[in-house]
Amino acid sequence: MTEALTIWTFDWVPEGPRGYVRDFRLRWACEEAGLGYQVRSVPFENRGPEHFARQPFGQVPFLEDGGITLFESGACLLHLARKSETLMPRDPKGEAETLEWTVAALNSIEMVTVPWWFIGLSKGADNPLEGWALQRLKHLDAVLARRAWLAAGRFTVADLLMADVLRVPKVKAAGDFPAIRSYVDRACARPAFKRAYDGQMAHFVAGDSR
């Protein structure tokens, strides 16, 4: 049977990023919502014009849904969220909360944490984004100290994305944010998380013999 949804990712990545490649976000969303999907690959090495035609920055994932292809994991998640109330409530207030926190994960947290991590790879302790990153995490920790999930009083696609942004080693190693830590643990304990994670790991292990 051909699934309606196809998640595209690399055929292989080095061991370091395994478990963190962003096709994971789409897998996790499909697993939460019970949406059938298949996974297909583009070459990690020698990314050509065909790849750039579908992902203009040469990255993954992209999502195929019938005749539509989308790139940007955040956009793919919002697209999937329209298919399932599990991912995003349908009442206007719940929907607005889910939307604002989905964008907050992309543009208030990840906009700082990813460059902070990237600089940390080479710069060590002298990281010009350290103060900014810790301040953002502190504000977020204060929010999560007061509630289990970010939007609408329950798990939504905003939590899926925010937890994925926060579960990286760089954030884990960064100071004392107890509410963030419990939040990430809570999100990663979900059975759909594990299925998606195992799926990505198996995919890249299979790529070792490509």
Add this chain to the structure above:
Amino acid sequence: MTEALTIWTFDWVPEGPRGYVRDFRLRWACEEAGLGYQVRSVPFENRGPEHFARQPFGQVPFLEDGGITLFESGACLLHLARKSETLMPRDPKGEAETLEWTVAALNSIEMVTVPWWFIGLSKGADNPLEGWALQRLKHLDAVLARRAWLAAGRFTVADLLMADVLRVPKVKAAGDFPAIRSYVDRACARPAFKRAYDGQMAHFVAGDSR
């Protein structure tokens, strides 16, 4: 008359950021779509618990729409886009393209350009994000060399956001990206851009006598 939409911003900002505070994005969207709005202020100095309750990172803007309040300019734009086909096409392909490029502005371009600008304020020439930023802009320039607008063959909310991300002095000063330059000029020449810009400038000038 009370407008249905209220855009919240600071009562005042220093001269440097005037014209660039992100309530501008919401003003511009409302001007493009012909949506009535009023602008209200929160104090720039001494941001208290009431402010953080509406914007957990102590920033602006946030948008009030009837009983709903949203933060994150990107989320507010997607919320406004549901009210007007001017901002986002209604056909699934046009909608998906608008969504992916809106998120690309937030998470592929601004995620690099804002930290790159921030570090440049203090670090001068030794900017660890320089290479990454220029690479992203190069890929985007290649896309814009082939079309006037990013999504659906016409101006959408994705262009509004991307042009706002790209019109900052840091990007303007960065090397030779002719397609990006024409694109920004094209977007900023729109009458709705000018109305929104003049509105923000007048708001902050009025704030000088607060």
